[in-house]
Amino acid sequence: MAARKKTILDTIHLPDDLRGLREDDLPQLAKELRKELIEIVSETGGHLGAGLGVVELTIALHYVFNTPKDKLIWDVGHQAYPHKILTGRRQRMRSLRKKGGLSGFTKRAESLYDPFGAAHASTSLSAGLGMAVARDLRLAKDPDADKSHVVCVIGDGAMSGGMAYEAMNNAGSMKSRLIVILNDNDMSIAPPVGAMSAYLARLISSRAYRGFRGFWRRVFERFPDAIRKRVRRAEEYARGFFTGGTLFEELGFYYTGPLDGHNLKHLLPVLRNVRDVGDGPVLVHVVTKKGKGYPPAEASDDKYHGVGSFNVATGAKKPDKANAPSYTSVFADTLIKLAERDSSIVAITAAMPSGTGLDKFAARFPSRAFDVGIAEQHGVTFAAGLAAEGFKPFAAIYATFLQRAYDQIVHDVAIQRLAVRFAIDRAGLVGADGATHAGAYDLSMLLPLPGFVVMAASDEAELARMVATAAAIEDAPSAFRYPRGSGEGCAVPEDPEPLEIGRGRIIREGSDVAILSFGGRLGEALLAAEDLGGRGVSVSVADARFGKPLDEDLVGRLARGHSCLLTIEEGASGGFGAHVGLCLSRLGLLGRVRFGAMHLPDRFLDQASPREMYEEAGLVSGDIVGRVLLELGVKGGVGGAASRRGHLFHG
Secondary structure, eight states, X not given: OOOOOOOTGGGOSSHHHHTTSOGGGHHHHHHHHHHHHHHHHHHHOBOOHHHHHTHHHHHHHHHHSOTTTSEEEESSSTTOHHHHIIIIIGGGXXXXXXXXXXXXXXXXXXXXXXXXXXXSSSOHHHHHHHHHHHHHHHHHHOTTSOOOOEEEEEETTGGGSHHHHHHHHHHHTSOOOEEEEEEEOSSOSSOOOOHHHHHHHHHHTSHHHHHHHHHHHHHHTTSOHHHHHHHHHHHHXXXXXXXXXXHHHHTTOEEEEEEETTOHHHHHHHHHHHXXXXXXXXXXXXXXXXXXXXXXXXXXXXXXXXXXOBOTTTOOBOOOOOOSOBHHHHHHHHHHHHHHXXXXXXXXXXXXXXXXXXXXXXXXXXXXXXXXXXXXXXXXXXXXXXXXXTOEEEEEEEHHHHGGGHHHIIIIIITTTOOOEEEEEXXXXXXXXXGGGOBOSHHHHHTTSTTOEEEEOSSHHHHHHHHHHHHHOOSSOEEEEOOSSBOOSOOOOSSOOOOOTTOOEEEEOOSSEEEEEESTTHHHHHHHHHHHHHTTXXXXXXXXXXXXXXXXXXXXXXXXXXXXXXXXXXXXTTSHHHHHHHHHHHHTOTTTSEEEEEOOOSSOOOOOOHHHHHHHHTOSHHHHHHHHHHHTTOTTOOOTTHHHHTOOEEO
């Protein structure tokens, strides 16, 4: 077999190697990098389209800027796979998003070339401004200190997040040098660009133009106000006509662009200009094509934003082996059925229509579905406004993204007791996306809020009933949480009946130990009960259904009828188990029953498969069995990982 021909990419181990290439070699490197990226993601799954769109931009940034001394910050991190390949991680890329492997996002602990970790959108400009100010403070004390550049790459979608504008407003009022690359790859802020716009971008980013512009500004400052204002308006109009940059200029940024983000001959001179010229913040508007260079991705509606493994030749995604419907689809289908009978039901998503299933709702009810963009804070208060006017808003937001809107949940929804319904997708551990996307904290956030109804689905049938329950609640805010992925395979009712508020259910009767599950660990609890039954331990298993209002009658019954009571949940400490403990205290039962709470450990868990993550968390059936046997004093009874996770009983 003939040896594989060495490519330019094979010679690139770090950006220093890249900077040693001739400019004429860079287009070939881009082809090789794009091919490598497609092959990797076809095996690992992940975010393909965004990375394909920034191949040339990534090469240009590392070629022009002296990374890692110059700080390169990628917003969200979806587009950072080419960056990882070029910064010493190529050999590990097939471990992407796996246990012990590379993160799917930028991560400080992973590389010096990742100066700031990201997985949620709209954070780069704030972080970058902080780094730029830190640099300036060091320089003020020591003129010989590091004079590094700070470069932030943010997509047009992430730019819809309010935090990005807060950062721009702050940066525009300061003198700190900050370079922002606006990667316009979806919303088409600007029309397609060519040689003329590239020429204009190169011109207005140059030292000559900026010096000329500064000179005439100083001249016109001596003119009367009326003339000065007219001249300023004329210049802004002219530059806005050609470049679309007036908005950014008003925020205090020097704007240049738009330019073709796939044309290195356009990118390199402009990046050199903004690197070498001027003070203060500057924004370079770059237009790219998501999925560039891979026809199946270019033709896809979501441009292969997030994919599982696929066939490189055809682009066909490998089928999901699970037969059960996903929780997300059960939510969407149930909501559509309810909305067909109730015209007051509306749905809100924050830039995740397909991820939350609301794309199906929007196709059926286009005037009643609202995608607010990456703006969870606005989305929650927008839903509150709809509720105040008598509509029934369902705000479908991933658990991890709901964290971004906690003040709005408290101030705008809970205090006013507005009936916003929160459909909390991706509750618990989510697998390949790791700690940044884990739905670990929503229970700890919502359960303390007065008047909230909080539910957690143990299977897809229960989820359907919880959607119906939320629709029926008209005088209080409510939330129901459910996991990522496929359901348990149980039948989903065609016409789900609402649940009785604050009432759980007993699934299995026993006499020695009671397990009270809240959410998706019910199946593991039942497996543990079977195992314990074979060891002579009689176990009751109950499904709480409601974290708030808590079924105190059920809690009291379980505590009085068993020697041990164990709660289990897919959330952090301070959630369901803590509230059950407070209930036992109120009922005067803490001294009569040994009580323990199993929850996620007090640390962040890195990416792995969901099963591997729950094993690491100590929340699978073997952990439950080991914990129960230990508390019952059975010799050698510790099994699984529970004893290492700190799930303790109190008696």
